[in-house]
Amino acid sequence: MSLLAPRSVALGRGSASRSRSVRVECMATPKQLRSAAAAFVATATVVLAGPALADLNAYEAATGGEFGIGSAQQYGEADVQGRDFSGQDLRRSNFTSADCRNATFKGSNLQGAYFIKAVTFRTNFEDANLSDVLMDRATMVEANLKNAVLQRAVFTRSDLKDAIVEGADFTNALLDKTQVMALCKYADGVNPVTGVSTRKSLGCGGQRRYKASYPSNPDGPQVAEDEKEAFRATLPVYRN
Incomplete structure (x- = not known):
C-alpha cells in the first residue's frame, strides 16, 4: 500500500516539445x-x-466442563426445551437465559448452578438438589419442585406461579414476599432428604418465627462439611 504517490503532470502550450513535467507529491x-x-x-x-x-x-x-474439568457445563442462552438431564451432575453449570421449558432435571445435582433469567416453564426439578442456585428473574410458572432441596437458593423477582412445592425445602432461600405469601397458600409436605417441613422452610404463618429466613442468617442451618468437600471436589485445579 503506497501512501506517497508521485506522478508527472504535463504542462505546456501548443506542442509537446514545449511541455514541462512537474512532480506532484500526494501526501x-x-x-x-x-x-x-x-x-x-x-x-x-x-x-x-x-x-x-x-x-x-x-x-x-x-x-465440556470448565476447561474440561469438573461438572460445570455451558448452556447459557441455549435452547434445551424438553431435554432430559435426569440424574446428572451439573454442579455450577450455566443455564443463564436458557430456554428450559418442559426439560427434566429429576434427581440431578444442580448445586451452585446459574438459572438467571432462565425460562423453566413446566420444568421438572423433582428430587433435584438446587442448593445455592441463582435463579433470580426466572420464569418458573408451573415448575415441578416436588421434594427438591432449595437451601440458600436465590429466587428474587422470579415467577413461581402455580409451581409444585410439595416437600420442597426452602431453608435460607431468598424469595420475594409476594411469592412466599402465594406459595404458603398451598405449600405442604416434608422434604425426604432434609426432613424439613416445606411450610416451615418458607416461614409460613402469622409470624416468621423460623430463624432460617434468609441466606446470610448465621443462626439458620449451615452447610454440612461433607457437602462443602463434595462441592470443592468439582472445582478445577489451575496450578499446584
Whole structure:
C-alpha cells in the first residue's frame, strides 16, 4: 500500500516539445494513515488468527466442563426445551437465559448452578438438589419442585406461579414476599432428604418465627462439611 504517490503532470502550450513535467507529491493525511493501519491490523488478525480461534472454540465445545474439568457445563442462552438431564451432575453449570421449558432435571445435582433469567416453564426439578442456585428473574410458572432441596437458593423477582412445592425445602432461600405469601397458600409436605417441613422452610404463618429466613442468617442451618468437600471436589485445579 503506497501512501506517497508521485506522478508527472504535463504542462505546456501548443506542442509537446514545449511541455514541462512537474512532480506532484500526494501526501496522505493523519486520518488516512490511521484508517489504513487499522485496516491492515484487522486483516492480519483475521488471516493469521481466524482458523486457530475457530479450532479452539470447537475444542472447548467438545470437551465440556470448565476447561474440561469438573461438572460445570455451558448452556447459557441455549435452547434445551424438553431435554432430559435426569440424574446428572451439573454442579455450577450455566443455564443463564436458557430456554428450559418442559426439560427434566429429576434427581440431578444442580448445586451452585446459574438459572438467571432462565425460562423453566413446566420444568421438572423433582428430587433435584438446587442448593445455592441463582435463579433470580426466572420464569418458573408451573415448575415441578416436588421434594427438591432449595437451601440458600436465590429466587428474587422470579415467577413461581402455580409451581409444585410439595416437600420442597426452602431453608435460607431468598424469595420475594409476594411469592412466599402465594406459595404458603398451598405449600405442604416434608422434604425426604432434609426432613424439613416445606411450610416451615418458607416461614409460613402469622409470624416468621423460623430463624432460617434468609441466606446470610448465621443462626439458620449451615452447610454440612461433607457437602462443602463434595462441592470443592468439582472445582478445577489451575496450578499446584
